[in-house]
Amino acid sequence: MTNHHDDGLRGRIPLSRRNFLAGAGVLAMGAASAGMIAGCSPAPAAESDAPAKGGAAMAETGAAAAATGNEGKTMGEVLGAGWLGEEPEIADDAIASVTDADIVVCGAGHAGTAVARRASELGKKVVVVEMQPEDTFSALGNDIGHLNSSWQVDRVGIPEYSVVDFMNEYQMYAAGRAQPTLISQFANRSGEALDWFIDGYTEQEKDELIPLNWPVVDGYQYKKGPFTSYVGTCQFGGSVGMTDAVKRSQDKAKAAGAQFVFGQAGVRLVHNEDGTEVTGLIAKDSNTGEYHQYNGDAVVLACGDIGSNSAMYNAICRENYELGEYKDCAAMSGRDGSGIAMGMRIGAKVEIATGGDMGSHAFIPLSPMEGIECLWLNKYGERYCNEAFGGPLLSGCAGAREPGDRAYLIWGGDWKEVFLNQLAGHLAPKEWDAETVANMEATMEAAIGSGAEGDDTSGKFLYCADTLEELCDFMGMEEGVKANALAAVEKWNAAGDAGADTEFGRDPETMWPIKQGPFYGYPCGKRIGGGSLVATSGLLVTGRQQVQGQGFEPIKGLFACGNNSGGRFPMGYNGIMNGVSIGMCLCLGYTLGEFLATEDFDRYEVKLEKYNKIMNIEIRAMKRLVRRDYLPAINRYAAKLANG
Ligand SMILES: Cc1cc2nc3c(=O)[nH]c(=O)nc-3n(C[C@H](O)[C@H](O)[C@H](O)COP(=O)(O)OP(=O)(O)OC[C@H]3O[C@@H](n4cnc5c(N)ncnc54)[C@H](O)[C@@H]3O)c2cc1C
Structure with missing residues (x-):
């Protein structure tokens, strides 16, 4: 174990750094x-x-x-200055026990459990260190997003999705910034991972898992503009709850030989002096305060996100912090970012996300009908975006930068069409079943006749009027705002009639006319930045989920999975499907466990000698080019100037 660093070396690959400087010299x-x-x-x-x-x-x-003066420093040194802190120093004689394994996993949530189970089922010796006590262990969430499981296609009857469309749509959501290999694994293998996760459930238990946004209405269009509506996320909570489901997976891992150590928190990595190789983890027992060391060929950080660590959250999910006008960011997950911090302290890179969490970068107008794609108006009563562009989270980005703290939503008497025909996805309604529709009906009916008082049967204020003019008055619009709003409705209807929204490009099939009353309105405040469910940015990883250090080189022996890894949701938590976060943790945990158990991952290590040979050849070639082509030209030009 290394307790002391030479700060000049941390996280660096000395030879390539020298070459980098040599190259920089040529450029300079x-x-x-x-x-x-x-x-x-x-x-x-x-x-x-x-x-x-x-x-x-x-x-x-x-x-x-x-x-x-920051050039060449690690992200921990620059980004983490003032809040990241140093690794705890733990003397060798303070270590109460040392355990050797093939794979050490830190964190037994969705991702860590999947890695451990898959790798142990494939024959590896796995130790999992989890900070929660075993008897009160709980897992987050309910919904697992995925594509084309046998549960989805054969049992529920949902049509098979195109993985090609999915990958391209996902990268559009992500502006091309998601790690392509990880997205490919999710597209191609998340269904297989879901079937593996529920393997061994009784037929009744499988039947009682709920497919979200299913069934769809007759004639439902799965394609909405450039995006597909991915209905059929698997919701737990009936006979099998999410915590129960994760515990079942842990039991399967134990049956395959994995050892779970509860009540210990990973506090630092065991690594070489320059942070380019990791060989273990040191954890602290929360009852005894003792330290225990776990050595392995691979250490997997799977400690979840940075929800309760605002300093880290503000720095990494920068856009939320800016949009929230420096209100501290926080998420309900309650995880403290310790996994990401352990990596950053030895020089690992972290993804600086646009958004980077579940929605606080976007203005999501959660009306009584949820994040609904009706007509959205800004505080001036003007329409300002394509409301149906990729669901509430993607279309919510435009609203985040609109002035002030007010928006208005308007829809007509045919609210059912609006509600049941939208793009399924995160923060859109999850259920379209008869009971949900009946509840919605009650909400709409309660608003009828409520006048300028509005009605809050749903817990939110909804206004209803026979005419649009009256509706604008009930919502408290000033005259100029009202005039803009009425003009916007007229344009909206005209676009629907013409079959083209030349103003913002919305799919006209989704522009339900606002012509028949009663008319409904929902004025809302804009909540941007600050809080969300979970943050999704973490350590930068390769397509094999190996953590990247200086020069984007993988750190030998160090992997990150789930919300400890970044590069999966660069446009915040995109809304492509419900539950894509746990779906991603499960699927990529499954593929990482398989990779670690079946691949000789040493073959992906950098062979520095060869690498440097190539770099040196390139640098020599550049120098030759400068000497041969540029310098004579410069000298000729200088001589010309000197001679007038
Ligand atoms: C209320 C809520 C509801 C949500 N619902 C959904 C949903 O339905 N669908 C969806 O896709 N997403 C949902 N999410 C998000 C989702 O739960 C997370 O994205 C997901 O749990 C991340 O999985 P993970 O394995 O990366 O981390 P986690 O599930 O957070 O697991 C991390 C584990 O590591 C342990 N740990 C942390 N630090 C250490 C340490 N230093 N040493 C040892 N152990 C450590 C933790 O105790 C935990 O058990 C929800 C989030 C919240 C807060």
Whole structure:
């Protein structure tokens, strides 16, 4: 175990770093030459008071600020400055026990349990360290999103989805920033993982798992513009609850030989001096305070998200923090980010997400009908986006930046069509069954005749009127806002009639006319930033879920799964389907367990000597290019200038 670091080395790969500097030298040379050509003098070296000077200079002249001096540091050193802290120092003689295994998993939630079970079923010796006590262990959530399980297709009768469409749609949600191999694994294997997860359930138990947004109405269009509506997420909570389901999986892992240690929290990794190789984990017993060491060829961080660690959350899910105007971010998960912190402290990279959590980057107008794709208006009464663009979370991003704290939702008498024909997905309604529709009917009816008082039968204020003018008055719109709102409804209806929404590109099939009363309105405040269910950004990993350090090189022996890993939800928690978060943890836990048990993962380690040989060849080639092509040209130009 290494207790002390040389800070100059942490998380770095020394040889490639030297090469990087050599390469930077070549580029710097090119830049200096370019300066000569343009007749500029080189920038002066930064002085000790440069930042202050830089700021003042920028204010006066618009010039760039002084350099930060951060180049070459790890993300922990730069991003974590002030809050990440150091690894605890634990002397060798303070370790009460040492256990050797093939694979050490830290965290027995959705991801960790799946890794442990799959790897032990395939013959590996696995130890799982979980901080919760065994008797009160609980798992989060209810819904497992996935594609094409036998449960979904054969038992429930949901049509098979195209994995190709799914991957492309997912990357559109993610603006191309999700880790493609992980998304491919989810698209192709999440159904298999779900069937494996519920293997051994009785027929009745399988029948009692609830397929969300199923059945759909007759004539339901699964394609909505560029997106597919993925109905059929598997909800637990009937005869088998989510905690029970995860415990069943833990029991299967134990039966296959995995050892679960409850009541101990991982506090640091065992690693080499420069943080490029991990060989174990040290955990602290919450009752005795003793430390225990677990050694393995692979250590998997699966400790969940950063929900209760606001400093970390603010830094990593930066967009939420900005949109919430620096209200501290927090999530209901309650996980403290310890897994991500252990990785960052040895130099691992973390994903800086756009959004990065379940929805607090987006304005989601949760009306009494949930995140409904009716007509959305901003505080001026203007329509401002395609409300049906990829479900509430994706279309909610536009609203997040609209001015002020007010929005209005409007729909007509045919609310049932609006409700039952939208894109299924996170924060849209989960159920479209007869009971849900009957409850909704009661809510709508209660609003009729409630006038300017509105009605809060559903727990939210809903307004209802015979005319649109009256509805605007009931919602308290000023005259100018009302005029805009009425014009927006007119345009909406015209777009639906014309079969093209040239204003924002919404699929006209989903633009239910707002012509027949009674008319309904829901004015709401905008809640952006701050709180969500869970954060989904974590350590950057390769397609094999190996944690990445400096130079984006994988750290030998270190893997991250579930919400300890990033690169899965870069556009926040996209709304592509309900339960995609647990679905992702389960599926990628399953594939990681399989990878660790069946692959010689050493073959993916960097062979530094070979790598450096290639780098050196490239650098020599660049230097030759500069000497041969650029320098003579520069000299010729300089001579020309000198000769007038
Ligand atoms: C109220 C709520 C409802 C949700 N509902 C859904 C849903 O229905 N569908 C969905 O897809 N998503 C849902 N989510 C999100 C989902 O639960 C998470 O994304 C998911 O649990 C992440 O799984 P994980 O394995 O990464 O982490 P977790 O499930 O959080 O598991 C991490 C485990 O590691 C343990 N641990 C933490 N730190 C340490 C440590 N240092 N050492 C040892 N053990 C440690 C924890 O005790 C925990 O058991 C919900 C979230 C919340 C808060």
